Amino acid sequence: MRHDQYAVEETASLSEFEFYSEGPKGKFKKRVKLVPLGEGSLVYNLAFGDVSSNGEIDDLSVTNNNDSQKVLATVASTAYKFLEQHPDCYLYATGSTRARIRLYRMGITNNLAEITADFLVYGFCGNEWEAFERGKEYEAFLVKKRTFGI
Amino acid sequence: MKLRLNMSEVKRQAGRIKINKDLKDTKYEDLPQFIKDKIDKGRKMIAIAGLPK
Numbered sequence: 001m002r003h004d005q006y007a008v009e010e011t012a013s014l015s016e017f018e019f020y021s022e023g024p025k026g027k028f029k030k031r032v033k034l035v036p037l038g039e040g041s042l043v044y045n046l047a048f049g050d051v052s053s054n055g056e057i058d059d060l061s062v063t064n065n066n067d068s069q070k071v072l073a074t075v076a077s078t079a080y081k082f083l084e085q086h087p088d089c090y091l092y093a094t095g096s097t098r099a100r101i102r103l104y105r106m107g108i109t110n111n112l113a114e115i116t117a118d119f120l121v122y123g124f125c126g127n128e129w130e131a132f133e134r135g136k137e138y139e140a141f142l143v144k145k146r147t148f149g150i
Numbered sequence: 151m152k153l154r155l156n157m158s159e160v161k162r163q164a165g166r167i168k169i170n171k172d173l174k175d176t177k178y179e180d181l182p183q184f185i186k187d188k189i190d191k192g193r194k195m196i197a198i199a200g201l202p203k
Contacts, residue, residue, distance in 0.1 A: 035178075035185060037192050043201070047185045056182045072190050090201065092192040096184065122202045124195050129202040138201060142202065 003073035006030075008076070014085050015044075017078040018051070023065030030071065031057050032078045037092065044082070044143070046093040048075050057058040057117045059096040079143060083119065096141035104141065109134050120144045 006019040017032040018042060029051040034044045049059035067071075079091050095101035112134065115121055122129040123138030132141070178186070 033185065035181065035189060037189050037196065043192060045185065045189050047182075047188060057185070059184050092188075092195075094191065113192060120202075124199070128199045129195075131202075140192065144176060 004070045005074040005077050006070060008074060008078060010081065013083045014078075017081075019074055021063060021065050021067055021071055023063075023067045025063060028063050028065060030074075032075055033057060034082055034091070042088055043090045043092050044086075045089050046075075046079060049096075068103070069101045070121060072103070076107070076111075080118075083143065083145040087147060089144070091143045093143070101139070102137075105138060108132060108141065115143075116146075118146055120146050 006021065008017045008019040010017045015034045019030050021028045021030055031049065031051050033047045033093045035047065037045055047057055047059065049057040050061040050063060052058040052061070079093075083089065083091060093104060095104050105123075108115060112121070112132070116132075120143070121132040122142040122144075123132045123136060124140040124142070125136060125138050129142055132138070178189070181189075
């Protein structure tokens with residue numbers, strides 16, 4: 001990807017990633033965790049947030065570290081890595097707040113050409129999944145590696 | 151000949167082991183509530199609409 005990213009530490013299965021946000025407010029540990037929606041499910045939930053003092057992810061924390069684009073690009077890179085290794089799987093993502101859903105939608109919109117070259121992107125709207133379109137409000141997103149010929 | 155440890159590599163591996171342990175020990179029941187909520191919401195959306203064709 002063309003955006004700056006942080007270096008990430010990952011597990012062998014690529015289902016958990018950690019990195020540090022660095023900026024004017026300090027250094028904050030972030031974690032991305034990919035959990036299947038059910039046993040044997042091909043759909044994985046993407047959870048992301050700051051690692052709090054108890055070691056858990058806090059997806060409501062606000063860091064304001066002036067690096068939201070770099071953080072978003074880093075999270076996207078973890079999704080890339082996971083889907084490259086799990087091409088049959090879907091990644092499900094939604095924001096913890098309306099503002100964050102909008103932020104993710106803008107992130108996808110601003111990089112749509114680059115993303116759709118390698119991935120199929122869907123949005124949940126009106127009780128169905130549809131191919132992601134610019135300017136539409138979605139509740140959640142699904143991303144899958146594009147397989148040759150589709 | 152002395153064995154020299156590459157400390158950054160040792161730290162990297164230690165971090166990886168810790169993360170792996172966290173993951174191995176995490177069951178659905180033990181996940182933070184917000185992840186459970188998102189999983190449940192995602193399941194509902196998949197149940198309603200299925201996966202996109």
